[in-house]
Amino acid sequence: MSSGAKHVAVLKGGWSAEREVSLVSGRGCAEALKGQGYRVTEIDVGRDLADQLLKVKPDVAFNALHGRWGEDGCVQGLLEILRIPYTHSGVLASALAMNKERSKPMFRAAGLPVAESVVVPREQAAYGHVMDPPYVIKPVSEGSSVGVFIVREGDNRPPAELTSPEWNLGDEVMVERYIAGRELTCAVMGEEIFGVTEIIANTAFYDYEAKYQTGGSRHIIPAPIDEHTYAEVQRVTLAAHKALGCRGVSRADFRFDDTRPGKPELILLEVNTQPGMTPTSLVPELAGLAGYSYGELVSWMVEDASCDR
Numbered sequence: 001m002s003s004g005a006k007h008v009a010v011l012k013g014g015w016s017a018e019r020e021v022s023l024v025s026g027r028g029c030a031e032a033l034k035g036q037g038y039r040v041t042e043i044d045v046g047r048d049l050a051d052q053l054l055k056v057k058p059d060v061a062f063n064a065l066h067g068r069w070g071e072d073g074c075v076q077g078l079l080e081i082l083r084i085p086y087t088h089s090g091v092l093a094s095a096l097a098m099n100k101e102r103s104k105p106m107f108r109a110a111g112l113p114v115a116e117s118v119v120v121p122r123e124q125a126a127y128g129h130v131m132d133p134p135y136v137i138k139p140v141s142e143g144s145s146v147g148v149f150i151v152r153e154g155d156n157r158p159p160a161e162l163t164s165p166e167w168n169l170g171d172e173v174m175v176e177r178y179i180a181g182r183e184l185t186c187a188v189m190g191e192e193i194f195g196v197t198e199i200i201a202n203t204a205f206y207d208y209e210a211k212y213q214t215g216g217s218r219h220i221i222p223a224p225i226d227e228h229t230y231a232e233v234q235r236v237t238l239a240a241h242k243a244l245g246c247r248g249v250s251r252a253d254f255r256f257d258d259t260r261p262g263k264p265e266l267i268l269l270e271v272n273t274q275p276g277m278t279p280t281s282l283v284p285e286l287a288g289l290a291g292y293s294y295g296e297l298v299s300w301m302v303e304d305a306s307c308d309r
Helices: 019-035 048-054 074-082 091-098 101-111 122-127 207-213 226-243 283-290 296-305
Strands: 006-013 039-044 060-063 119-122 135-139 149-150 172-177 182-189 191-200 217-220 249-257 263-272
Touching: 006 019, 006 048, 019 039, 019 060, 019 296, 048 074, 048 191, 060 074, 060 296, 074 119, 091 226, 091 263, 101 226, 101 263, 119 122, 122 172, 182 226, 182 283, 191 226, 191 283, 226 249, 226 263, 226 296, 249 283, 283 296
Parallel strands: 006 039, 006 060
Antiparallel strands: 119 172, 135 149, 135 172, 182 191, 182 249, 191 217, 249 263
């Protein structure tokens, strides 16, 4: 896509727990945008972002930030105030999607399948089981599986890491029923639904290492599941995108339990409003299956950018 001299500021880094991943995503997006003919300025985001942007004066902000502050509506609000068109979802959708518990009422209202969960103080989750195992403990507002633990049947107590003085992932955690089975994901670009990927992690689950280390997981595209489930994953992905009011590109993550007797269970875990764009990331692979190169994907995001998202 010809872009003329459009000036794009790629926002990357920041100070969340996902800073290193964001730096990789941002670097890849910046190089691809240069290859598509855009004028690109890379910004390692600090708390003086407003001053950085006023100095650079971009036409568009490409938001390659991950985690808190960059993915939860904060940076989106700043960009709205500065009236700089930006990629991905707006303030409200970003905030809802980032908070795993707050997004669930929206999903339930849309008739989408979610797992039972409860939000409790971290100390309570660390003291004893607040739900019969197996269950999963997650920070309420983090991504990339940062701070996620699986408590299995037979475990005497929750993980000791919850009481670590180094814990900096919030005072509340979500305790959610564990869903056995397979890890599936699907993405949306505007109104276009991509295919479905099955993720097979080489670790205990699809954690930070499995997501971002080369060889940490295998991605099977298209996922080897029955046609009905494949179509249902795609339907729920688009419905979840719309339920939260997402814009641009988003990715939905699922668990699919086809091992239990009777009807298999498909559960929507969350929607990612700013999916990773690293060499091991899922959305570029799904876009490739749909016929889009990495460069075409990021170019589409820039051309889709706006305020009032």
